[in-house]
Amino acid sequence: MYHTHTLQERIADELAELRIPEQPANLYEPVRYMLQIGGKRIRPLLTLMAADLFSISDMEAAVPAAVAVELFHNFSLVHDDIMDNAPLRRGHRTVHEKWNPNIGILSGDNLLIMAYAQLAKCPANNLPAILETFNTMAAQVCEGQQLDMDFERSATVGIDDYLHMIRLKTSVLLGAALKMGALLAGANKADAQLIYDFGVGVGIAFQLQDDILDVYGDPEQFGKQRGGDILANKKTYLLVKALEMADTATRSTLNDWLADHSNPLDKIRNVTAIYDALGIRSEVEAAKQLHVKQAYTALDALPVEVARKTPLRELAYRLLNRGQ
Amino acid sequence: MYHTHTLQERIADELAELRIPEQPANLYEPVRYMLQIGGKRIRPLLTLMAADLFSISDMEAAVPAAVAVELFHNFSLVHDDIMDNAPLRRGHRTVHEKWNPNIGILSGDNLLIMAYAQLAKCPANNLPAILETFNTMAAQVCEGQQLDMDFERSATVGIDDYLHMIRLKTSVLLGAALKMGALLAGANKADAQLIYDFGVGVGIAFQLQDDILDVYGDPEQFGKQRGGDILANKKTYLLVKALEMADTATRSTLNDWLADHSNPLDKIRNVTAIYDALGIRSEVEAAKQLHVKQAYTALDALPVEVARKTPLRELAYRLLNRGQ
Numbered sequence: 001m002y003h004t005h006t007l008q009e010r011i012a013d014e015l016a017e018l019r020i021p022e023q024p025a026n027l028y029e030p031v032r033y034m035l036q037i038g039g040k041r042i043r044p045l046l047t048l049m050a051a052d053l054f055s056i057s058d059m060e061a062a063v064p065a066a067v068a069v070e071l072f073h074n075f076s077l078v079h080d081d082i083m084d085n086a087p088l089r090r091g092h093r094t095v096h097e098k099w100n101p102n103i104g105i106l107s108g109d110n111l112l113i114m115a116y117a118q119l120a121k122c123p124a125n126n127l128p129a130i131l132e133t134f135n136t137m138a139a140q141v142c143e144g145q146q147l148d149m150d151f152e153r154s155a156t157v158g159i160d161d162y163l164h165m166i167r168l169k170t171s172v173l174l175g176a177a178l179k180m181g182a183l184l185a186g187a188n189k190a191d192a193q194l195i196y197d198f199g200v201g202v203g204i205a206f207q208l209q210d211d212i213l214d215v216y217g218d219p220e221q222f223g224k225q226r227g228g229d230i231l232a233n234k235k236t237y238l239l240v241k242a243l244e245m246a247d248t249a250t251r252s253t254l255n256d257w258l259a260d261h262s263n264p265l266d267k268i269r270n271v272t273a274i275y276d277a278l279g280i281r282s283e284v285e286a287a288k289q290l291h292v293k294q295a296y297t298a299l300d301a302l303p304v305e306v307a308r309k310t311p312l313r314e315l316a317y318r319l320l321n322r323g324q
Numbered sequence: 325m326y327h328t329h330t331l332q333e334r335i336a337d338e339l340a341e342l343r344i345p346e347q348p349a350n351l352y353e354p355v356r357y358m359l360q361i362g363g364k365r366i367r368p369l370l371t372l373m374a375a376d377l378f379s380i381s382d383m384e385a386a387v388p389a390a391v392a393v394e395l396f397h398n399f400s401l402v403h404d405d406i407m408d409n410a411p412l413r414r415g416h417r418t419v420h421e422k423w424n425p426n427i428g429i430l431s432g433d434n435l436l437i438m439a440y441a442q443l444a445k446c447p448a449n450n451l452p453a454i455l456e457t458f459n460t461m462a463a464q465v466c467e468g469q470q471l472d473m474d475f476e477r478s479a480t481v482g483i484d485d486y487l488h489m490i491r492l493k494t495s496v497l498l499g500a501a502l503k504m505g506a507l508l509a510g511a512n513k514a515d516a517q518l519i520y521d522f523g524v525g526v527g528i529a530f531q532l533q534d535d536i537l538d539v540y541g542d543p544e545q546f547g548k549q550r551g552g553d554i555l556a557n558k559k560t561y562l563l564v565k566a567l568e569m570a571d572t573a574t575r576s577t578l579n580d581w582l583a584d585h586s587n588p589l590d591k592i593r594n595v596t597a598i599y600d601a602l603g604i605r606s607e608v609e610a611a612k613q614l615h616v617k618q619a620y621t622a623l624d625a626l627p628v629e630v631a632r633k634t635p636l637r638e639l640a641y642r643l644l645n646r647g648q
Contacts, residue, residue: 027470079433083426102407102473105429106466109403112433113462116440120455127451131444138437142430146351149426 002059004311007048010059011041014067018114030095030107031114034074037092042319043177044070049315050181050195053308061123062184065130068118069177072134075111076141076173078104083149112138122184129183137176144169151235162240163204163287171203194298201295202316208288209320211236215272216281221322227268233258237284238275245278292320326383328635331372334383335365338391342438354419354431355438358398361416366643367501368394373639374505374519377632385447386508389454392442393501396458399435400465400497402428407473436462446508453507461500468493475559486564487528487611495527518622525619526640532612533644535560539596540605545646551592557582561608562599569602616644 015035020028044066051062080086081094082104088094096104115134122130147165151157175196182192214229215238229236246254257271275281295316299309339359344352368390375386404410405418406428412418420428439458446454471489475481499520506516538553539562553560570578581594599605619640623633 021467024467024470024474026474027467079429083429101425103470105403105407106470106473109433109436110463110466112436113459113466116455117459117463120452120459124448124452127455128444128448131440131451135437135441135444139434139441142434142437143345143348143351146348146427146430149430150348150350 001308002052004315008041008045010063011044011048011066014063015070026099026103027107027110030099030103031110034078034095037090039090041070043073043173046174046177046199047181049312050178051185053304053312054182054185054187056185062181064118064121065180065184068115071111071115071118072138073173075108075115078108078111080145126184130180133176133179133183137172140168140172157235157240159240159244162235162237166207167200167204170207171200174203175199191302194302197298198295201291201298202319205288205291205295206319208237208284208291211238212281212284215275230268230271231264237287238280241283242275242278242280250274325632326376328639332365332369334387335368335372335390338387339394350423350427351431351434354423354427355434358402358419361414363414365394367397367497370498370501370523371505373636374502375509377628377636378506378509378511380509386505388442388445389504389508392439395435395439395442396462397497399432399439402432402435404469450508454504457500457503457507461496464492464496481559481564483564483568486559486561490531491524491528494531495524498527499523515626518626521622522619525615525622526643529612529615529619529644532561532608532615535562536605536608539599554592554595555588561611562604565607566599566602566604574598
């Protein structure tokens, strides 16, 4: 098996060596910029780790699919940042801020096309299954982003709606990244589905943890100020659950705070106090654990030597226990 | 061989029967809307006609690639309309106007992903070559759109820059549509390149004709009011050539009219008068004929029975002799 950091280096090298044209500069500079400002490259790593889990005979055969996953992720970030009007990404100015929204649209389009150009390098015998996995995921990620935008304007978002949305918007990409590595290693359909389920479970749990950390995280470890979601009235698991659990009076107080933009610190303190009174933190922790458990159940069910699963198990542990 | 209208009907049926999900409605309604407001479906027709030219054994094998070409075309229209701030498309409100720009971005993304989902249905033995042709074209179309936007702000666009831009923005899609049909029919590389060259030549000639029609077309036949490009200061072949050919005094007058937005009819009349004085119409007609000739030279060179080329020749004739 490979060391995880060996696979990480392989991805970093491949991304650094991607041939990105010089001209037109306004199209390709933003592409280069997005890839240079970094990110943890977790998703392409998952592709290579899944290929390794299923003992791929030539790891190089999985590299283009891994790169495609990272390019797709960056495409979705560039377009989402326009839609969300986000000024910063990974501590740097977003593409539409540094250039303009039109350049964001077009360089995002190009990142998506570049992802498919990588997929086209997959071994021909795997190509149809890889494309199908990728295309299904890609459509679902768009659906998730649309639902997220729809939810901003909806008063009736329930917990199931929320879980469905984060499943599509953020989790199926982890599942598909793993599944593509498995398919390239020759895994059968049932095993490819199990590793996909593992990824989706980890993805949902990761997002729920993100929701928790916004309110209860240690800002120094989490790297963000507390309460950003509260100030933005973001429909997180915490808010949706609180609106569901609150009695009429508490819901009314909560809605008043949602409508209040006058004192940010007061808003964060009071909304957090409502979450505390309702016991929301343990609710979302329980939901997170449920999805962690589902993820590990899928991983455990894989008919692969237990020791081969250790690197994925360790990566998931690190992802799901940060910033607290 | 197939009658052209038989192939057109096959495309119309396939597009009408595309399975587009109902939800999220804000993602898929714009997709359905774009496909319903029509268009002439020339590009997918080219794919099927090229497949027929090279005597494809099963025309059904070429249908997904043809649909992919049409979906890609619609993706590029939705995103270009946002970037160009265009209110109307095919006489209907553009997606970003009818919904909003975010929905335009995301439903455009989805159209692109839907195109790749169609490509994934191509016969596995053709898939790598089809993907490579499509991906190269797709990146070039983005490059062309970026150059078009760059040219709006550039004072130094020359005729070669302009021809390079329209080649990328509009012509390579026609070439790739034809090449994909040829590849699916088993054409060799040299023949696939010739039919591609035919498409690119027709595409450039078509765009030059579009530039002519804006100034000299019969509005009733062309379907647009005259002078739209002049009022928008659009860098057409006519304007770029006029700025190149004019002496200092005439160039100064032309630039004055470009800066003038007070009287549209005067602007159109005076700019047209400068074009007439410089003999621009015959310049652009000559450039058009050069590309028409290059297109037919490529078609003639194809080692295929002459009669099989008749439908494509007739279609090109119709495209290149409209509205005058």
